[in-house]
Amino acid sequence: MAPVPLSPIKVGHIHDVQELRKMKTTRIPKRFVRDVAERPLLPITSESSFTSDIPVIDFSKLADGDTDEFGSEILKLAASCEDWGFFQVINHGIEISMLDSIERAAMDFFNLPLEEKKKYPMEPGTIQGYGQAFVFSEDQKLDWCNMLALGIEPQYMRNPKLWPTNPPKFRETVETYQEEIRKLCRKLLKYIAISLGLKGEIFEEMFGTEVQAIRMNYYPACPRPDLVLGLSPHSDGSALTVLQQGKGNSVGLQILKDNKWVPVRPVPEALVINIGDTIEVLTNGKYKSVEHRAVTHQDRDRLSMVTFYAPSFEVELGPMTEFVDENNPCKYRRYNHGEYSKHYVTNKLQGKKTLDFAKVQAINCN
DSSP states (O other): OOOOOOOOOOOOOOOOHHHHHHHTOOOOOGGGOOOGGGSOOSOOSOGGGOOSOSOEEEHHHHHTOOHHHHHHHHHHHHHIIIIISEEEEESOSOOHHHHHHHHHHHHHHHTSOHHHHTTSBOOTTOOSEEEOSSOOSSSOOOOSOEEEEEEEESGGGOOGGGSOOOSTTHHHHHHHHHHHHHHHHHHHHHHHHHHTTSOTTHHHHHHOSOEEEEEEEEEOOOSOTTTOOSEEEEOOSSSEEEEEEOTTOOOOEEEEETTEEEEOOOOTTOEEEEEOHHHHHHTTTSSOOOOEEEOOOSSOOEEEEEEEEEOOTTOEEOOOGGGOSSSSOOOBOOEEHHHHHHHHHTSOOOBTGGGGGGBOSSSOOO
């Protein structure tokens, strides 16, 4: 969520999808209707479509387990990051009451009247505030989603005018929640480093002052879920992304696995973790950021709270020497993370295309 200056970008009229939902219209505005090749295949939420293959990591075995439990879970973590790029984490140490509080705060905000939410507008070309992010033209296809995005750390990223004062205690709840997520991310990166055969503190030392942001997504029910997407396919520019899905919501997250879209059914009280582009670059592709998207449901709304955790904008990144040799030539060049972040947030979501910014053909990483 690098700060991006306001630009004279024309995005045309953007319908608020919650308002469309209230109208009970069966006609989908043209800008939301996807090209045939992009449309999700239905049914997408039948129980038979789920698999048990999405890895589940028991964090307590990493933090408090005996030697055998720790070793077994580290191997499972390594396989999850290498084969899937996604996993769900249980027993993560964040109080369930805290998860309930942030979900309630998000729901209370999205349930406010539209005029109240419009007090915190996401201006064209920016990614903080209420609205739709990653929209850069008048003819671009839109996602069936309302968003509230806020910069958290470092402090200069914050735009106080975009932090809602209503509902009450919204700011306090977000602050407390993000502190807990930050602690979890630091611990997860420690164990991910160990799973790679590195010293546990290497990422924390490398990243400097972390960049952290939250985005709350509200996906109203859609009369034609077969025509729209809740969120366009993309990988994340972060190091780690932490997703909390609303309790009892429709299943909406899908990840691209072996060229097939696989739905991720939430495990109760778990958090979904995915590897971002930063870790893919640092490991020279050993751990990959995975393309994912969100789909909608005909009758049920969906809510998610997403935290992005990344290195300082000042950090220079590139493949670590431990992951480059004759059999694994350098896949990415060295670059400034702030430049990459700016590149990421000034382009529309389009699969893993943004990562082309860092790719190289030569094998020299110096």
